[in-house]
Amino acid sequence: TYHPTVAEALAGTGALVNGFENMTDPQTVFIRVENTATGCVNTNNIASLELSVEPIPTATAPATYELCATDASDPNTAVFDLTSLDAEIIAGQLNMAVSYYETAMDADSDINAIANATSYVNTSNPQTLYARVRQTITGCLSDPVLVTLQVNALPVFTLPADDILCVDADTGTTTDGPMIGVDLGAGYSYSWTTPNGTANSATVAVTTAGTYSLTITDNNFTTSCTYSDSVTYQASSAPSVLDIQITTPAFASSHNVIATASGGSGVYEYQLDDGDWQETGEFLDLAPGEHTITVRDTNGCGELIRGFELIDYMKFFTPNGDEYHPTWNIIGLRNQPGAKIYIFDRYGKLLKQISPAGPGWDGTFNGSPMPSQDYWFRVEYVDPFDGTPKEFINHFTLKR
Template sequence: MSKTLFPFFLLFFGFVKSQNITVDDTYTPAQLVQDVLVNNGCIQISNVSVSGGNFSNGENSFGYFNANGSALPFAEGVLLTTGKLSSAVGPNSNFSDDGTGMNWTGDSDLNTALGLSNTFNATVLEFDFISNTSQISFEYIFASEQYLSNPSPNQCSYTDGFAFLLKPVGGSSYQNLAVIPGTTTPVRVNTVRGNGTICPPANETYFDAFNTGNYPTSFDGQTKILTAEAAVTPGILYHIKLVIADEGNARYDSGIFLRAGSFIATKNLGPNRLIATGNPLCPSEILTVDATEIGATSYQWFENGIAIPGATNPTYTINHTGDFSVDITINANCTLTGSIQIEAAPTLNINQDLYVQCDTNFDGLDTFNLAAIQNTLFTSLPTGFQIAFFDSPTSTTPLATNFTTSIPYQQIIYARVTNIQNCYGNIPVTLKVNIFDKVFTTESVSLCSGNSITLSAPLGYTAYTWNTSPILNTSSILITAAGSYTVTITDANGCTNTKTFLVTSSEAATIIEVLVNDFEENLTAQIHVQGNGDYEYALDGGLFQTNPIFNLAEPGEYQITVNDRNGCGLSSISFFALSYPKFFTPNGDGFNERWRIENLDKKGLENSRIYIFDRYGKLLQQILASGDGWNGLYNGQMMPSSDYWFVMELTNGRTVKGHFSLKR
């Protein structure tokens, strides 16, 4: 271990000034116990002994100390160390590391109490006593050079041992009073340590500080003031042994500072009722404190150090915050003191216990932020109060901060103050989930080119917000362009839902052409259109169909109508389907007298040529498509009933061949 020495010139010019403790090792053991440590008439002391290091210069490892106006919390008292008493004197730039190589042994009772086997340099102060009351206590500070401010990792486990061992005289085993309050853990360097070094902190509440060079003792750190206490039987002879020793080796001294006059007989009035310890006085609770002590001749109660008039009974009733104490007179030489600190838990005023949210997936369930709810649950939550939420009054498992309800629409959970015992119980909190009353489907809308259209959201809601630029807040809007339009709809509960309109542009069709397979056995017409619409087709006023191909029963003139199913208009066109007659009857009755192909001129084919042959391939007649056709004569002679063939050379370059019948 190393310490930083202050430069001489600082000391010389007085820039650093501090007071150090003083020590005196000339006190007899009886004086240390009777006159310094005890010094009251409620405890009778006997059989005092002390042992420690046998230093060659006659110095002791125990004795009296005085704070000498320094920062040490105790004004005076008894000091037991594992080195020379004088080595404990500050400043902290000194290094207390005595007792090596002098055969200074440890202590077997300390080993047993702490489960050790390797203690050295034990200093022991022990005595017998009889108490007039049922409670004894004394105050102490543990200090050590092993509270290193800059340790290496292997030094984190270094720790000296000490114990305050108590048993009835003749008893078989000791009770160790030097423990962390509320536990059985012995107070040591590695069980009470602050943070700030590489060694892990432990029970920081009870650690005071790592000391700087101007501290009034030589020790590198110490605990806060701790109290050792025990219940005893009045009139019974007890033995107490105060022992401290180095562990592992004789290096790095430690010390126990015992406050002068602190070994007293006290009256235990029960645990303090504090918010910090979770047991304050609950609202409307009345606490009766009983100080009854056998042999007492009088009682006087105090509140905050001031005597309470008329409060002279063994019991006192408390219903509010304060520091209460009682003086119990046993005899002229013995007055006991008992004290209890009371804090009252405040009344918690509920600010809000109903929380409402809107569901977005229509199942009546939603996730609530319980941390945010905690902040608004009470009008004001006292500092240090810890709130948790549970799904039932008997549950012991807190709910997650982001809690998803499991009961649709409304669920009650329970808030509890978890660090205050038995004051508030379960506080019901209602989580309500509202849902929007309707599911909206996406609606497809057509907009005719050059026109406008009104998009209308469902009516009966409180607010509307469209995703337009600028944003519109009406239930309906007029649009002139295709696109996706979404309106956010808010209901009376503040819940929202959205409806989307997919607007597509549409227009009446432009008919490009009608393709007919003229002169085929099965006549068809296929309509070709152009336009940004959704079209259907009808032939000669018939039913509309989505297929643009029609079967034609016979040649002739037809009309096609094309309708935009989005309502943007109709388009129509007439066309001709061409075919040839399958027979003719030149019998003089005036009907079907000539074989002729009609309507060729409607398609600009009137100049086409037609050649007629008999069954043997003999050319009988050549005619123009625009002429009157064939009358069934060849060289003025009537041709017989039979099948005849033709070849038609169309002016569009196509050649059509077929046959027909002549019937008489």
């Protein structure tokens, strides 16, 4: 039992009851230990216990905790070291520790305290947390206070992608250098580093090749968030010559060409008709007929386009009035209006002479439809493969 004095502890009187309220601070009470079976008491060993009342801690609400966004792609998220607020919340009290909570219910119940307080990632912006101060000796807790987290977005901007600075192929001087940069308005400052020196304007003119770097600072918040980007320009010039070499003869089983760009200092890529761009000028297994090859500087300093034709013949045609393959002709000879094309039946009878620039044969003879069967042709032309006059004979099918 516990007693207010030694005498009462020895006499076994005045025992304190649960819910005892101290009368002084500190206050000493005395402990009587009695054997409940024998009633014996060691009167030479009356122990004492000092009761001390510690004040309830208080928590001071801190100023809004502001940080710049961690990542430019997520303007609402940052990593907060909540423990950096401890001193402001404790406000000089001794033997205190701070716990942080995500909800008021958790704070009131003192449960689910934030474990990673040194690297807390906010879940909304702004976000309200709750803090309580704990007396480390007594475990007493303060009332909760609000902690506001605010993420300030980076002043994100994008300079153009690395590019070629178009120059004259003869002089190497810049032509039509772009203006680059961005003006975000009031409250922002700009710092450029360029091949020509430094500048504090929102935009600069690209006049020489090299790297242009811009840092923008947002002065509208105390965090002064910054963001940087750079672009590198390399001098280049457009191609001036495009040579196309047909590497297979007319009427071959496959048609191949090689295109070569020259006369400039750029890096070039090639395109056949409306197809994909590629690094080489070799094109294989092409369909007969008219084509174009375009060569361009990969960074936009110009392009050249040249057309060519691959000569072959239609294997069949269907003059059925349905507008699908209604006539027959040699493919890829429109640029040779002097070429001659003769059509024969299987017995060698001449049915028609046509021009490669004309509509072709409609499958009639003297106005009468010819039957479905094979017909023969002879064509006299100049082969672009080697530039020599040639004659080619073969047959095709009329289908009805």
